[in-house]
Amino acid sequence: MTEVARPSFYEGQVLSAADLDLGQEYGRGALARHERYLHTPGIATGLELKVDNSTGVVQVRLSAGLAIDSTGRQIVVDREQTLAPEELDSQGVLIPADTDSAVKQEDRPWHPVFLSARDEGATPPSLARGCGSGAQPNRTNELYTLTYGFPGDVAGDDTAIEVSDGPQASSSARVLIGYVQWDGVSNFANAQAAPFNNPPAPYAGVRADEVVARSGTLALRADLGAIRDKHPALILDGDKGGEMRFGVQDDKGKIVTVFSVDAAGNVFLRGAITGPIGKTSIWAESGTVTDGMLIPLPVGVPQDQVDAGQILLHITVSPRRTADLRPPDKTTGTYIKEAFECRVDGRRAYVRDRWFDVASLTTPQLLPAACDYVIVASTSGTTS
Protein backbone atom coordinates (compact mmCIF):
# COMPACT_ATOMS: atom_id res chain seq x y z
CA MET A 1 0.00 0.00 0.00
CA THR A 2 1.38 3.38 -0.97
CA GLU A 3 0.18 6.51 0.74
CA VAL A 4 -1.09 9.29 -1.46
CA ALA A 5 1.18 12.28 -1.13
CA ARG A 6 1.20 15.65 -2.78
CA PRO A 7 4.12 18.04 -2.93
CA SER A 8 4.33 21.12 -0.78
CA PHE A 9 6.91 23.81 -1.17
CA TYR A 10 8.58 26.48 0.92
CA GLU A 11 10.51 29.57 0.11
CA GLY A 12 14.11 28.83 -0.77
CA GLN A 13 13.54 25.14 -1.33
CA VAL A 14 15.81 23.46 -3.80
CA LEU A 15 13.46 21.58 -6.09
CA SER A 16 14.50 18.13 -7.19
CA ALA A 17 13.17 16.20 -10.16
CA ALA A 18 11.32 13.97 -7.71
CA ASP A 19 9.48 16.96 -6.27
CA LEU A 20 8.32 18.00 -9.71
CA ASP A 21 7.41 14.43 -10.64
CA LEU A 22 5.34 14.10 -7.48
CA GLY A 23 3.34 17.12 -8.50
CA GLN A 24 2.47 15.47 -11.76
CA GLU A 25 1.86 12.04 -10.30
CA TYR A 26 -0.52 13.41 -7.71
CA GLY A 27 -2.73 14.84 -10.43
CA ARG A 28 -2.43 11.76 -12.65
CA GLY A 29 -3.24 9.48 -9.73
CA ALA A 30 -6.29 11.49 -8.70
CA LEU A 31 -7.65 11.44 -12.25
CA ALA A 32 -7.00 7.71 -12.65
CA ARG A 33 -8.73 6.90 -9.37
CA HIS A 34 -11.74 8.92 -10.52
CA GLU A 35 -11.80 7.16 -13.90
CA ARG A 36 -11.26 3.76 -12.32
CA TYR A 37 -13.77 3.90 -9.50
CA LEU A 38 -16.45 6.22 -10.88
CA HIS A 39 -16.47 4.90 -14.43
CA THR A 40 -16.34 1.54 -16.17
CA PRO A 41 -13.60 0.93 -18.74
CA GLY A 42 -14.35 1.24 -22.42
CA ILE A 43 -14.46 3.62 -25.34
CA ALA A 44 -15.14 7.24 -24.43
CA THR A 45 -15.26 8.58 -27.97
CA GLY A 46 -14.27 7.56 -31.49
CA LEU A 47 -12.18 4.40 -31.94
CA GLU A 48 -14.41 3.04 -34.68
CA LEU A 49 -13.12 0.27 -36.92
CA LYS A 50 -14.07 0.95 -40.53
CA VAL A 51 -13.45 -1.06 -43.66
CA ASP A 52 -12.11 0.85 -46.65
CA ASN A 53 -12.45 -0.91 -50.01
CA SER A 54 -11.77 2.17 -52.12
CA THR A 55 -8.41 0.95 -53.38
CA GLY A 56 -9.64 -2.52 -54.24
CA VAL A 57 -7.73 -3.91 -51.28
CA VAL A 58 -9.45 -4.19 -47.94
CA GLN A 59 -8.00 -1.81 -45.40
CA VAL A 60 -9.22 -1.57 -41.82
CA ARG A 61 -8.93 1.86 -40.29
CA LEU A 62 -9.21 2.85 -36.66
CA SER A 63 -10.53 6.34 -36.10
CA ALA A 64 -9.02 8.68 -33.54
CA GLY A 65 -10.54 8.53 -30.10
CA LEU A 66 -10.21 7.99 -26.39
CA ALA A 67 -10.63 4.96 -24.18
CA ILE A 68 -10.33 4.41 -20.46
CA ASP A 69 -8.73 1.17 -19.28
CA SER A 70 -9.36 -0.71 -16.07
CA THR A 71 -6.57 1.13 -14.25
CA GLY A 72 -8.23 4.44 -15.00
CA ARG A 73 -5.70 5.39 -17.61
CA GLN A 74 -6.84 7.41 -20.57
CA ILE A 75 -5.61 5.97 -23.86
CA VAL A 76 -5.59 8.52 -26.65
CA VAL A 77 -5.40 7.55 -30.30
CA ASP A 78 -4.57 10.93 -31.72
CA ARG A 79 -5.06 10.22 -35.41
CA GLU A 80 -6.65 7.69 -37.72
CA GLN A 81 -4.57 4.58 -38.08
CA THR A 82 -4.57 1.79 -40.64
CA LEU A 83 -4.35 -1.63 -39.03
CA ALA A 84 -1.53 -3.85 -40.24
CA PRO A 85 -2.71 -7.35 -41.13
CA GLU A 86 0.80 -8.76 -40.75
CA GLU A 87 0.62 -7.90 -37.04
CA LEU A 88 -2.37 -10.17 -36.55
CA ASP A 89 -0.49 -12.89 -38.41
CA SER A 90 2.70 -12.39 -36.41
CA GLN A 91 0.92 -12.44 -33.04
CA GLY A 92 0.11 -16.11 -33.53
CA VAL A 93 -3.63 -15.88 -33.03
CA LEU A 94 -4.71 -17.24 -36.39
CA ILE A 95 -6.49 -20.58 -36.16
CA PRO A 96 -7.23 -23.17 -38.89
CA ALA A 97 -10.68 -21.72 -39.55
CA ASP A 98 -9.01 -18.45 -40.55
CA THR A 99 -7.11 -20.00 -43.42
CA ASP A 100 -9.05 -23.14 -44.32
CA SER A 101 -10.26 -22.61 -47.90
CA ALA A 102 -13.24 -24.86 -47.23
CA VAL A 103 -14.63 -22.37 -44.69
CA LYS A 104 -17.01 -19.80 -46.12
CA GLN A 105 -15.87 -16.23 -45.59
CA GLU A 106 -18.95 -15.34 -43.57
CA ASP A 107 -18.23 -18.28 -41.27
CA ARG A 108 -14.66 -17.30 -40.49
CA PRO A 109 -14.04 -16.36 -36.86
CA TRP A 110 -13.85 -12.83 -35.51
CA HIS A 111 -10.67 -11.82 -33.74
CA PRO A 112 -10.99 -9.21 -31.01
CA VAL A 113 -8.88 -6.07 -31.34
CA PHE A 114 -7.56 -4.64 -28.08
CA LEU A 115 -6.11 -1.27 -27.23
CA SER A 116 -3.68 -0.91 -24.33
CA ALA A 117 -1.56 1.91 -22.95
CA ARG A 118 2.18 2.16 -23.42
CA ASP A 119 4.71 4.68 -22.08
CA GLU A 120 7.74 5.61 -24.05
CA GLY A 121 10.58 7.83 -22.83
CA ALA A 122 11.24 10.56 -25.32
CA THR A 123 14.71 11.60 -26.44
CA PRO A 124 15.19 15.23 -25.55
CA PRO A 125 15.97 17.83 -28.20
CA SER A 126 19.72 18.37 -28.45
CA LEU A 127 19.62 21.99 -27.20
CA ALA A 128 17.69 21.06 -24.09
CA ARG A 129 20.21 18.71 -22.56
CA GLY A 130 21.30 19.46 -19.04
CA CYS A 131 24.86 20.38 -18.16
CA GLY A 132 27.01 17.36 -17.57
CA SER A 133 24.12 14.96 -17.03
CA GLY A 134 24.23 13.27 -20.39
CA ALA A 135 21.19 12.56 -22.57
CA GLN A 136 18.28 11.33 -20.44
CA PRO A 137 14.63 11.29 -21.43
CA ASN A 138 12.89 14.30 -19.99
CA ARG A 139 9.39 13.49 -21.08
CA THR A 140 7.19 10.43 -21.47
CA ASN A 141 5.01 9.94 -24.50
CA GLU A 142 1.72 8.25 -23.68
CA LEU A 143 1.25 5.85 -26.57
CA TYR A 144 -0.89 2.83 -27.25
CA THR A 145 -0.54 -0.66 -28.58
CA LEU A 146 -3.00 -2.61 -30.72
CA THR A 147 -3.11 -6.34 -30.17
CA TYR A 148 -5.30 -9.14 -31.47
CA GLY A 149 -6.84 -12.00 -29.57
CA PHE A 150 -8.01 -15.48 -30.36
CA PRO A 151 -11.69 -15.72 -31.24
CA GLY A 152 -13.62 -15.54 -27.98
CA ASP A 153 -10.88 -13.80 -26.01
CA VAL A 154 -12.14 -11.11 -23.66
CA ALA A 155 -10.40 -7.97 -22.50
CA GLY A 156 -10.03 -9.34 -19.01
CA ASP A 157 -8.96 -7.35 -16.01
CA ASP A 158 -5.84 -9.00 -14.74
CA THR A 159 -3.97 -5.92 -13.60
CA ALA A 160 -3.30 -5.99 -9.86
CA ILE A 161 -3.87 -2.50 -8.58
CA GLU A 162 -4.01 -0.84 -5.21
CA VAL A 163 -6.62 1.74 -4.39
CA SER A 164 -4.00 4.43 -4.15
CA ASP A 165 -2.29 3.54 -7.41
CA GLY A 166 -2.17 5.86 -10.32
CA PRO A 167 -2.65 4.89 -13.95
CA GLN A 168 -0.68 1.96 -15.28
CA ALA A 169 0.80 1.27 -18.69
CA SER A 170 0.02 -2.41 -18.69
CA SER A 171 -0.65 -4.63 -21.68
CA SER A 172 -3.02 -6.66 -19.50
CA ALA A 173 -5.27 -3.65 -18.94
CA ARG A 174 -6.63 -3.72 -22.45
CA VAL A 175 -9.80 -2.30 -23.91
CA LEU A 176 -11.82 -4.15 -26.55
CA ILE A 177 -12.45 -1.83 -29.50
CA GLY A 178 -13.88 -4.21 -32.10
CA TYR A 179 -13.25 -7.26 -34.23
CA VAL A 180 -11.55 -8.16 -37.47
CA GLN A 181 -12.05 -11.10 -39.76
CA TRP A 182 -9.23 -12.71 -41.74
CA ASP A 183 -9.64 -13.19 -45.49
CA GLY A 184 -8.20 -16.70 -45.49
CA VAL A 185 -4.90 -15.63 -47.03
CA SER A 186 -3.00 -12.58 -45.87
CA ASN A 187 -5.31 -9.67 -45.18
CA PHE A 188 -8.31 -8.53 -43.26
CA ALA A 189 -11.67 -9.20 -44.85
CA ASN A 190 -13.97 -7.28 -42.53
CA ALA A 191 -14.20 -5.36 -39.28
CA GLN A 192 -17.10 -4.70 -36.95
CA ALA A 193 -17.73 -3.32 -33.49
CA ALA A 194 -20.17 -6.09 -32.56
CA PRO A 195 -20.38 -9.08 -34.89
CA PHE A 196 -23.10 -11.63 -34.22
CA ASN A 197 -22.47 -13.81 -31.16
CA ASN A 198 -19.59 -11.65 -29.92
CA PRO A 199 -19.78 -9.18 -27.04
CA PRO A 200 -19.80 -5.62 -28.36
CA ALA A 201 -16.89 -3.27 -27.86
CA PRO A 202 -17.92 -1.53 -24.63
CA TYR A 203 -18.35 2.16 -24.16
CA ALA A 204 -17.11 3.63 -20.91
CA GLY A 205 -19.83 3.79 -18.30
CA VAL A 206 -20.47 5.38 -14.98
CA ARG A 207 -20.53 3.90 -11.50
CA ALA A 208 -23.01 5.89 -9.46
CA ASP A 209 -25.44 5.17 -6.69
CA GLU A 210 -27.06 8.53 -7.05
CA VAL A 211 -27.45 10.74 -10.07
CA VAL A 212 -28.76 14.21 -9.45
CA ALA A 213 -30.21 16.44 -12.15
CA ARG A 214 -29.78 20.04 -11.10
CA SER A 215 -32.29 21.23 -13.70
CA GLY A 216 -35.00 19.05 -12.20
CA THR A 217 -35.18 16.79 -15.25
CA LEU A 218 -33.04 13.67 -15.51
CA ALA A 219 -32.79 11.84 -18.82
CA LEU A 220 -31.41 8.43 -19.67
CA ARG A 221 -31.06 8.22 -23.42
CA ALA A 222 -30.11 5.10 -25.38
CA ASP A 223 -28.80 6.98 -28.38
CA LEU A 224 -26.88 5.26 -31.12
CA GLY A 225 -23.85 7.45 -31.52
CA ALA A 226 -25.28 10.88 -32.22
CA ILE A 227 -28.58 9.48 -33.46
CA ARG A 228 -31.56 9.94 -31.18
CA ASP A 229 -34.39 9.30 -33.62
CA LYS A 230 -36.34 6.14 -32.72
CA HIS A 231 -34.10 5.29 -29.77
CA PRO A 232 -35.61 4.95 -26.29
CA ALA A 233 -35.28 7.33 -23.41
CA LEU A 234 -36.42 7.50 -19.81
CA ILE A 235 -37.17 10.89 -18.31
CA LEU A 236 -37.60 11.82 -14.65
CA ASP A 237 -39.36 15.14 -14.88
CA GLY A 238 -39.64 17.32 -11.81
CA ASP A 239 -42.19 19.63 -13.38
CA LYS A 240 -45.93 19.39 -12.69
CA GLY A 241 -45.43 17.56 -9.42
CA GLY A 242 -43.12 14.90 -10.80
CA GLU A 243 -43.46 12.32 -13.53
CA MET A 244 -41.51 9.44 -15.04
CA ARG A 245 -41.89 8.95 -18.79
CA PHE A 246 -40.60 6.29 -21.16
CA GLY A 247 -40.74 6.30 -24.92
CA VAL A 248 -38.78 6.55 -28.12
CA GLN A 249 -37.20 9.81 -29.13
CA ASP A 250 -37.64 11.85 -32.24
CA ASP A 251 -34.64 13.37 -33.99
CA LYS A 252 -34.72 16.32 -31.60
CA GLY A 253 -34.61 14.10 -28.52
CA LYS A 254 -38.23 14.68 -27.55
CA ILE A 255 -39.82 11.42 -26.46
CA VAL A 256 -43.16 10.04 -27.60
CA THR A 257 -44.44 8.68 -24.30
CA VAL A 258 -45.68 5.12 -24.22
CA PHE A 259 -45.54 4.71 -20.46
CA SER A 260 -45.65 7.23 -17.65
CA VAL A 261 -46.43 7.42 -13.98
CA ASP A 262 -46.95 10.62 -12.05
CA ALA A 263 -46.21 11.38 -8.44
CA ALA A 264 -49.77 10.47 -7.46
CA GLY A 265 -49.32 6.99 -8.93
CA ASN A 266 -51.47 7.55 -11.99
CA VAL A 267 -50.22 5.29 -14.76
CA PHE A 268 -50.52 5.86 -18.49
CA LEU A 269 -49.81 2.90 -20.76
CA ARG A 270 -50.15 3.00 -24.54
CA GLY A 271 -49.62 -0.76 -25.03
CA ALA A 272 -50.91 -3.87 -23.29
CA ILE A 273 -49.81 -5.62 -20.16
CA THR A 274 -48.69 -9.09 -21.20
CA GLY A 275 -47.85 -10.72 -17.90
CA PRO A 276 -48.89 -10.89 -14.28
CA ILE A 277 -48.16 -7.59 -12.60
CA GLY A 278 -48.89 -8.31 -9.01
CA LYS A 279 -51.10 -9.98 -6.47
CA THR A 280 -54.20 -8.15 -7.57
CA SER A 281 -54.00 -8.50 -11.34
CA ILE A 282 -57.31 -8.87 -13.13
CA TRP A 283 -57.90 -9.24 -16.86
CA ALA A 284 -61.22 -9.28 -18.66
CA GLU A 285 -62.52 -10.05 -22.13
CA SER A 286 -65.96 -10.29 -23.65
CA GLY A 287 -67.57 -11.21 -26.93
CA THR A 288 -69.41 -14.00 -28.67
CA VAL A 289 -68.45 -17.57 -29.53
CA THR A 290 -70.17 -20.27 -31.48
CA ASP A 291 -70.80 -23.83 -30.33
CA GLY A 292 -67.64 -25.80 -29.54
CA MET A 293 -65.23 -22.87 -29.44
CA LEU A 294 -63.04 -22.01 -26.47
CA ILE A 295 -63.79 -18.75 -24.71
CA PRO A 296 -60.72 -16.64 -25.67
CA LEU A 297 -58.35 -15.85 -22.84
CA PRO A 298 -57.89 -12.14 -22.18
CA VAL A 299 -54.73 -10.82 -23.81
CA GLY A 300 -51.79 -11.26 -21.47
CA VAL A 301 -53.11 -14.34 -19.69
CA PRO A 302 -50.87 -17.32 -20.45
CA GLN A 303 -52.56 -20.72 -20.63
CA ASP A 304 -49.75 -22.38 -18.70
CA GLN A 305 -50.42 -20.15 -15.69
CA VAL A 306 -54.10 -21.01 -15.91
CA ASP A 307 -53.19 -24.71 -16.07
CA ALA A 308 -50.89 -24.27 -13.07
CA GLY A 309 -53.65 -22.66 -11.02
CA GLN A 310 -51.79 -19.38 -10.75
CA ILE A 311 -54.54 -17.57 -12.63
CA LEU A 312 -58.21 -18.30 -12.08
CA LEU A 313 -60.86 -17.92 -14.72
CA HIS A 314 -64.40 -16.70 -14.04
CA ILE A 315 -66.66 -17.19 -17.02
CA THR A 316 -70.29 -16.42 -17.59
CA VAL A 317 -72.19 -17.16 -20.79
CA SER A 318 -75.67 -16.35 -21.91
CA PRO A 319 -77.63 -17.46 -24.98
CA ARG A 320 -77.37 -14.99 -27.80
CA ARG A 321 -80.94 -14.03 -28.39
CA THR A 322 -81.42 -12.83 -31.92
CA ALA A 323 -84.68 -12.12 -33.73
CA ASP A 324 -84.76 -15.18 -35.96
CA LEU A 325 -88.08 -16.27 -37.41
CA ARG A 326 -86.85 -19.67 -38.45
CA PRO A 327 -83.75 -21.83 -38.57
CA PRO A 328 -81.03 -20.63 -40.93
CA ASP A 329 -81.62 -23.47 -43.36
CA LYS A 330 -85.38 -22.81 -43.63
CA THR A 331 -87.05 -20.15 -45.73
CA THR A 332 -90.67 -20.78 -44.87
CA GLY A 333 -92.76 -21.98 -41.97
CA THR A 334 -93.43 -20.82 -38.46
CA TYR A 335 -91.00 -21.84 -35.77
CA ILE A 336 -90.42 -21.40 -32.07
CA LYS A 337 -86.89 -21.17 -30.80
CA GLU A 338 -85.62 -21.92 -27.32
CA ALA A 339 -82.13 -21.93 -25.87
CA PHE A 340 -81.61 -25.65 -25.45
CA GLU A 341 -78.05 -25.66 -24.18
CA CYS A 342 -75.70 -22.90 -23.04
CA ARG A 343 -72.86 -23.98 -20.79
CA VAL A 344 -69.11 -23.90 -20.38
CA ASP A 345 -66.86 -26.87 -19.69
CA GLY A 346 -63.44 -25.48 -18.84
CA ARG A 347 -63.25 -22.78 -21.47
CA ARG A 348 -65.25 -24.65 -24.09
CA ALA A 349 -68.72 -23.37 -24.84
CA TYR A 350 -71.54 -25.72 -25.72
CA VAL A 351 -74.45 -23.83 -27.24
CA ARG A 352 -77.46 -25.13 -29.13
CA ASP A 353 -80.90 -23.85 -29.95
CA ARG A 354 -83.94 -26.07 -30.22
CA TRP A 355 -86.35 -25.17 -33.02
CA PHE A 356 -89.95 -26.29 -33.01
CA ASP A 357 -91.89 -26.29 -36.22
CA VAL A 358 -95.40 -25.36 -35.10
CA ALA A 359 -96.69 -27.71 -37.75
CA SER A 360 -94.79 -30.59 -36.17
CA LEU A 361 -94.02 -29.87 -32.54
CA THR A 362 -92.93 -33.42 -31.77
CA THR A 363 -89.84 -33.34 -33.97
CA PRO A 364 -87.75 -30.37 -32.85
CA GLN A 365 -84.43 -29.66 -34.48
CA LEU A 366 -81.22 -28.98 -32.51
CA LEU A 367 -78.84 -26.57 -34.17
CA PRO A 368 -75.51 -25.14 -33.06
CA ALA A 369 -75.82 -21.58 -31.83
CA ALA A 370 -73.78 -18.80 -30.29
CA CYS A 371 -73.47 -17.33 -26.82
CA ASP A 372 -72.24 -14.06 -25.39
CA TYR A 373 -69.51 -14.39 -22.79
CA VAL A 374 -67.62 -12.46 -20.18
CA ILE A 375 -64.37 -13.94 -18.94
CA VAL A 376 -62.45 -12.54 -16.00
CA ALA A 377 -59.01 -13.82 -15.11
CA SER A 378 -57.45 -13.08 -11.78
CA THR A 379 -54.30 -14.06 -10.02
CA SER A 380 -55.10 -16.86 -7.66
CA GLY A 381 -57.17 -15.89 -4.67
CA THR A 382 -57.81 -12.26 -5.51
CA THR A 383 -61.46 -12.48 -6.45
CA SER A 384 -64.33 -14.52 -5.28
Next chain:
Amino acid sequence: MSAKKMLVVYMAGTNAVIGVATRRAAGAPTVADLVGAGLPVRSPTSESGVAVPADNLAVKEVDYSDDAVRQPLLHGLDTSGAVVQITPTISSVTCTSTKITINLSPAVAADKMAIVIVDAGPNRAPLKFTAKTVAATTVDVTVTGVPPGTHDVFASVDGYVSKVDTGSF
Protein backbone atom coordinates in the same frame (compact mmCIF):
# COMPACT_ATOMS: atom_id res chain seq x y z
CA MET B 1 -63.31 4.09 -35.46
CA SER B 2 -62.22 0.80 -36.93
CA ALA B 3 -64.71 -1.71 -38.28
CA LYS B 4 -65.88 -4.44 -35.96
CA LYS B 5 -63.95 -7.64 -36.45
CA MET B 6 -64.45 -11.32 -35.73
CA LEU B 7 -62.28 -14.37 -35.69
CA VAL B 8 -63.18 -17.26 -37.95
CA VAL B 9 -61.85 -20.77 -37.50
CA TYR B 10 -61.82 -22.55 -40.82
CA MET B 11 -60.63 -25.72 -42.48
CA ALA B 12 -57.18 -24.91 -43.81
CA GLY B 13 -57.69 -27.27 -46.75
CA THR B 14 -61.18 -26.23 -47.89
CA ASN B 15 -61.62 -22.72 -46.42
CA ALA B 16 -64.91 -23.84 -44.82
CA VAL B 17 -65.75 -21.85 -41.68
CA ILE B 18 -66.70 -24.02 -38.71
CA GLY B 19 -66.40 -21.66 -35.76
CA VAL B 20 -66.60 -17.95 -34.96
CA ALA B 21 -65.54 -15.83 -32.00
CA THR B 22 -65.48 -12.14 -31.24
CA ARG B 23 -63.54 -10.37 -28.57
CA ARG B 24 -62.54 -6.84 -27.57
CA ALA B 25 -58.86 -7.34 -28.25
CA ALA B 26 -57.61 -6.90 -31.80
CA GLY B 27 -55.59 -9.42 -33.75
CA ALA B 28 -55.84 -13.14 -34.21
CA PRO B 29 -54.70 -15.58 -31.51
CA THR B 30 -53.44 -19.04 -32.35
CA VAL B 31 -55.88 -21.75 -33.38
CA ALA B 32 -55.09 -23.63 -30.18
CA ASP B 33 -56.15 -20.59 -28.15
CA LEU B 34 -59.61 -20.81 -29.73
CA VAL B 35 -60.19 -24.55 -30.11
CA GLY B 36 -57.67 -26.35 -27.92
CA ALA B 37 -56.75 -29.74 -29.38
CA GLY B 38 -59.76 -29.69 -31.68
CA LEU B 39 -63.12 -28.12 -32.45
CA PRO B 40 -66.16 -30.32 -31.85
CA VAL B 41 -68.66 -30.10 -34.68
CA ARG B 42 -71.97 -31.61 -33.67
CA SER B 43 -74.58 -33.36 -35.65
CA PRO B 44 -77.92 -31.52 -35.72
CA THR B 45 -79.71 -34.82 -35.22
CA SER B 46 -77.79 -36.35 -32.34
CA GLU B 47 -75.77 -35.58 -29.23
CA SER B 48 -72.57 -36.75 -30.85
CA GLY B 49 -70.24 -35.22 -33.40
CA VAL B 50 -66.66 -35.03 -34.60
CA ALA B 51 -63.76 -33.17 -33.06
CA VAL B 52 -61.85 -31.63 -35.95
CA PRO B 53 -58.18 -31.66 -34.91
CA ALA B 54 -56.57 -28.24 -34.54
CA ASP B 55 -53.83 -29.04 -37.04
CA ASN B 56 -56.46 -29.04 -39.79
CA LEU B 57 -57.68 -25.59 -38.79
CA ALA B 58 -56.58 -22.02 -39.22
CA VAL B 59 -57.79 -18.74 -37.74
CA LYS B 60 -58.26 -15.39 -39.42
CA GLU B 61 -59.48 -11.99 -38.30
CA VAL B 62 -62.12 -10.68 -40.72
CA ASP B 63 -64.84 -8.06 -40.87
CA TYR B 64 -67.78 -8.89 -38.63
CA SER B 65 -70.71 -10.76 -40.15
CA ASP B 66 -73.78 -11.47 -38.06
CA ASP B 67 -74.82 -14.20 -40.47
CA ALA B 68 -71.53 -16.00 -39.92
CA VAL B 69 -72.00 -15.85 -36.15
CA ARG B 70 -75.51 -17.27 -36.47
CA GLN B 71 -74.50 -20.17 -38.70
CA PRO B 72 -70.77 -20.55 -39.24
CA LEU B 73 -71.03 -23.72 -41.30
CA LEU B 74 -72.91 -21.89 -44.04
CA HIS B 75 -69.84 -19.75 -44.69
CA GLY B 76 -66.39 -19.99 -46.19
CA LEU B 77 -63.46 -17.82 -47.17
CA ASP B 78 -63.25 -16.68 -50.77
CA THR B 79 -60.01 -16.27 -52.68
CA SER B 80 -59.54 -12.78 -51.19
CA GLY B 81 -59.87 -14.14 -47.67
CA ALA B 82 -63.26 -12.53 -47.05
CA VAL B 83 -66.08 -14.48 -45.43
CA VAL B 84 -68.89 -15.26 -47.85
CA GLN B 85 -72.05 -17.29 -47.59
CA ILE B 86 -71.92 -20.47 -49.63
CA THR B 87 -74.92 -22.22 -51.09
CA PRO B 88 -73.67 -25.45 -52.69
CA THR B 89 -74.28 -28.26 -50.25
CA ILE B 90 -73.20 -31.75 -49.39
CA SER B 91 -76.50 -33.55 -49.76
CA SER B 92 -75.41 -36.81 -48.15
CA VAL B 93 -72.45 -38.92 -47.14
CA THR B 94 -72.36 -42.66 -47.84
CA CYS B 95 -69.85 -44.83 -46.03
CA THR B 96 -68.34 -48.28 -46.59
CA SER B 97 -65.32 -49.91 -45.03
CA THR B 98 -63.11 -48.70 -47.89
CA LYS B 99 -64.49 -45.39 -49.03
CA ILE B 100 -66.75 -42.50 -48.23
CA THR B 101 -68.81 -41.08 -51.03
CA ILE B 102 -69.73 -37.43 -50.70
CA ASN B 103 -72.76 -36.45 -52.73
CA LEU B 104 -72.71 -32.84 -53.87
CA SER B 105 -75.30 -30.42 -55.14
CA PRO B 106 -74.61 -29.00 -57.65
CA ALA B 107 -71.73 -30.84 -59.33
CA VAL B 108 -68.28 -29.90 -58.20
CA ALA B 109 -65.46 -28.67 -60.41
CA ALA B 110 -62.35 -30.77 -60.72
CA ASP B 111 -59.30 -30.53 -58.44
CA LYS B 112 -61.05 -29.20 -55.34
CA MET B 113 -59.98 -30.45 -51.92
CA ALA B 114 -62.26 -32.83 -50.05
CA ILE B 115 -61.55 -33.67 -46.41
CA VAL B 116 -63.26 -36.24 -44.25
CA ILE B 117 -62.77 -36.52 -40.50
CA VAL B 118 -64.10 -39.72 -38.93
CA ASP B 119 -64.73 -39.99 -35.21
CA ALA B 120 -62.97 -43.27 -34.41
CA GLY B 121 -64.54 -43.70 -31.02
CA PRO B 122 -63.62 -43.06 -27.40
CA ASN B 123 -59.91 -42.73 -26.60
CA ARG B 124 -58.95 -42.77 -30.27
CA ALA B 125 -57.83 -39.83 -32.33
CA PRO B 126 -60.10 -38.82 -35.19
CA LEU B 127 -59.08 -40.19 -38.58
CA LYS B 128 -58.50 -37.82 -41.46
CA PHE B 129 -58.78 -38.68 -45.16
CA THR B 130 -58.49 -36.44 -48.19
CA ALA B 131 -59.15 -36.58 -51.90
CA LYS B 132 -59.24 -34.29 -54.89
CA THR B 133 -62.51 -33.88 -56.71
CA VAL B 134 -63.24 -34.66 -60.33
CA ALA B 135 -65.97 -32.82 -62.20
CA ALA B 136 -68.99 -34.78 -60.91
CA THR B 137 -71.76 -34.75 -58.34
CA THR B 138 -69.85 -37.14 -56.10
CA VAL B 139 -66.38 -37.46 -54.73
CA ASP B 140 -64.99 -40.71 -53.37
CA VAL B 141 -62.58 -40.56 -50.48
CA THR B 142 -60.62 -43.75 -49.80
CA VAL B 143 -60.53 -44.71 -46.13
CA THR B 144 -58.52 -47.25 -44.19
CA GLY B 145 -58.37 -48.33 -40.59
CA VAL B 146 -61.82 -47.18 -39.57
CA PRO B 147 -63.07 -49.54 -36.84
CA PRO B 148 -66.17 -51.42 -37.94
CA GLY B 149 -69.37 -49.90 -36.66
CA THR B 150 -71.22 -46.62 -36.75
CA HIS B 151 -69.22 -43.42 -36.61
CA ASP B 152 -69.87 -39.74 -36.98
CA VAL B 153 -68.32 -38.24 -40.07
CA PHE B 154 -67.47 -34.63 -40.84
CA ALA B 155 -67.17 -33.92 -44.56
CA SER B 156 -65.83 -30.70 -46.04
CA VAL B 157 -65.39 -29.85 -49.70
CA ASP B 158 -63.94 -26.58 -50.95
CA GLY B 159 -66.88 -24.32 -51.89
CA TYR B 160 -69.56 -26.42 -50.22
CA VAL B 161 -71.38 -26.26 -46.91
CA SER B 162 -69.77 -28.82 -44.63
CA LYS B 163 -71.85 -31.63 -43.22
CA VAL B 164 -71.81 -33.82 -40.13
CA ASP B 165 -73.43 -37.20 -40.66
CA THR B 166 -73.36 -40.72 -39.35
CA GLY B 167 -72.07 -43.67 -41.34
CA SER B 168 -71.64 -47.44 -41.02
CA PHE B 169 -68.20 -48.88 -41.73
